[in-house]
Amino acid sequence: MILFLVPVIFVLVLLVSWISLVRESRRFNINGPMPLPIIGNAHMFMAKSTEFLDLVTRYSEKYGKVFRVHFLSVPTVIVCDAKFAQEIVSSQEHISKGGPYKLLECWLGQGLLTSGGQRWKSHRRFLTPAFHFNILQNFLPVFCKNQRVLTEKLRGLADGRPIDMFPIVALAALDNVTESIMGISVDAQGHESESAYVKSIEEMSSIVAMRIQIPILGPDVVFNLTRYKGIQTKALKVLHQHTKKVIDERRQQLKNANITSLNASNDVGIRNKHAFLDLLLLGEIDGQKIDDESVREEVDTFMFEGHDTTTSGISYALYCLSQRRHIQEKIYEELQTIFGDNMDRDPTYQELGQMKYLEMVLKESMRLYPPVAFIERRITRDCEIGGLKMVKDTSVILNIYQIQRQPDMFEDPLEFRPERFEESLKNPFSFLAFSAGPRNCIGQKFAMMELKITISEIIKHFHILPVDVTPQLCSDLILRSKNGVNVRFMPRK
Numbered sequence: 487m488i489l490f491l492v493p494v495i496f497v498l499v500l501l502v503s504w505i506s507l508v509r510e511s512r513r514f515n516i517n518g519p520m521p522l523p524i525i526g527n528a529h530m531f532m533a534k535s536t537e538f539l540d541l542v543t544r545y546s547e548k549y550g551k552v553f554r555v556h557f558l559s560v561p562t563v564i565v566c567d568a569k570f571a572q573e574i575v576s577s578q579e580h581i582s583k584g585g586p587y588k589l590l591e592c593w594l595g596q597g598l599l600t601s602g603g604q605r606w607k608s609h610r611r612f613l614t615p616a617f618h619f620n621i622l623q624n625f626l627p628v629f630c631k632n633q634r635v636l637t638e639k640l641r642g643l644a645d646g647r648p649i650d651m652f653p654i655v656a657l658a659a660l661d662n663v664t665e666s667i668m669g670i671s672v673d674a675q676g677h678e679s680e681s682a683y684v685k686s687i688e689e690m691s692s693i694v695a696m697r698i699q700i701p702i703l704g705p706d707v708v709f710n711l712t713r714y715k716g717i718q719t720k721a722l723k724v725l726h727q728h729t730k731k732v733i734d735e736r737r738q739q740l741k742n743a744n745i746t747s748l749n750a751s752n753d754v755g756i757r758n759k760h761a762f763l764d765l766l767l768l769g770e771i772d773g774q775k776i777d778d779e780s781v782r783e784e785v786d787t788f789m790f791e792g793h794d795t796t797t798s799g800i801s802y803a804l805y806c807l808s809q810r811r812h813i814q815e816k817i818y819e820e821l822q823t824i825f826g827d828n829m830d831r832d833p834t835y836q837e838l839g840q841m842k843y844l845e846m847v848l849k850e851s852m853r854l855y856p857p858v859a860f861i862e863r864r865i866t867r868d869c870e871i872g873g874l875k876m877v878k879d880t881s882v883i884l885n886i887y888q889i890q891r892q893p894d895m896f897e898d899p900l901e902f903r904p905e906r907f908e909e910s911l912k913n914p915f916s917f918l919a920f921s922a923g924p925r926n927c928i929g930q931k932f933a934m935m936e937l938k939i940t941i942s943e944i945i946k947h948f949h950i951l952p953v954d955v956t957p958q959l960c961s962d963l964i965l966r967s968k969n970g971v972n973v974r975f976m977p978r979k
């Protein structure tokens with residue numbers, strides 16, 4: 487009897503699940519493949535991480551620029567249409583984050599990237615002044631100092647050998663973010679051991695990306711049974727220890743300087759220069775001191791977002807430039823007009839603003855290689871967006887990588903043409919490297935400053951030569967490459 491009942495129950499479960507998924511998919515007026523029982527369309531996304539971007543591109547060609555799938559029971563809409571993306575990112579309503587960001591909470595908690603609702607609003611308002619240009623200006627000497635270390639390191643490697651830029655740039659970027667907004671010097675470039683932190687970020691990123699892509703690994707009960715749980719626990723320990731060290735050190739510095747509140751500080755230097763972490767340690771949100779756990783979560787968030795994204799942006803910009811000698815020369819000429827015959831001196835903040843051509847080059851490389859290739863929003867009620875019906879709890883994934891490569895928005899989209907940024911774009915939401923709207927990147931100006939300093943200083947000193955290895959792109963939270971982002975250097979003189 488039991489032998490008979492088990493298969494019958496199994497078939498019934500499959501049938502009920504299938505009917506419910508099909509019925510739900512029909513509540514959308516959005517094209518998409520038929521879901522299978524239980525798994526929905528999850529099987530369609532089982533691929534190596536290096537194949538994922540191409541796979542999603544093929545599906546949008548087949549089902550449309552906005553298409554619907556189910557990851558298990560979660561209805562998901564994948565978007566590579568700028569107009570639809572505009573509706574999402576510029577909305578004051580659709581600011582909630584969904585499942586993929588939940589997987590980051592064991593690391594980043596309720597930091598600015600992962601939180602939503604009132605908590606996100608008050609933290610965003612509180613932290614925004616820390617990225618005012620008055621404060622950013624103070625970071626310039628820090629970036630230039632760390633860049634000199636990077637330049638010297640590259641000089642030792644500039645004999646034409648291939649170099650994977652990602653790990654080298656990551657340490658410089660880590661120094662930049664820690665020394666500027668945290669006010670602490672870790673000298674990651676001088677201590678290769680800091681790469682334990684960088685390596686743990688890479689491990690966490692690839693585990694989270696895998697859990698997003700293979701949704702059966704999403705729930706903790708399943709994930710905890712896999713060997714990845716152990717790797718994650720170890721990585722989290724390294725990450726949290728590192729941020730704790732940074733916070734403790736800055737707290738001690740403030741104590742030694744007898745600074746107990748923001749207003750009491752008459753040391754304008756300290757207050758302005760280290761505004762972000764000092765704000766968190768000394769400031770109040772809605773009349774309340776910020777508890778230690780919340781400080782830790784924001785520090786973890788900004789350490790990660792503040793260095794991994796810029797590492798990707800710088801590495802891929804160098805890769806793009808390595809293929810195009812004439813563009814390097816145009817940047818060099820622009821730098822000559824700014825610096826005259828004293829190319830060895832550091833730029834001023836105003837001079838960074840004059841690097842217009844370099845700015846277009848950076849935008850163009852981030853158009854083709856956006857450091858953040860996908861972002862997500864969760865829809866919190868049944869509604870219509872841009873004429874398309876959305877069901878409550880739909881996960882909307884904006885495929886920034888593909889949005890920025892649409893031929894109707896960018897002529898010859900795969901060609902590297904910085905001049906396309908001379909004129910306004912057909913739709914400003916077709917360039918979303920920093921996202922847009924209320925949840926755009928809070929560190930955009932910081933990032934552009936760092937990118938400009940790094941690339942301009944490298945161009946001043948080196949020719950960047952190509953390596954005959956195409957990066958195998960993978961979007962493990964940040965756009966990375968499984969075979970490195972390789973270039974070669976030769977000194978200019």
Ligand code: HEM
Nearest residue numbers: 599791792795796799857858861919920921927928929933
């Ligand atoms: C080239 C460099 C960068 C790129 C391309 C980039 C891109 C982005 C994107 C696309 C988002 C939206 C994420 C989402 O909606 O899920 C974002 C958010 C964010 N970024 Fe950046 N970012 C960069 C650098 C930075 C830097 C340097 C910092 C900090 C120092 C930073 C801090 C953040 C934070 C905290 C958020 C969350 C903002 C919020 O939700 O209110 N980013 N970034």
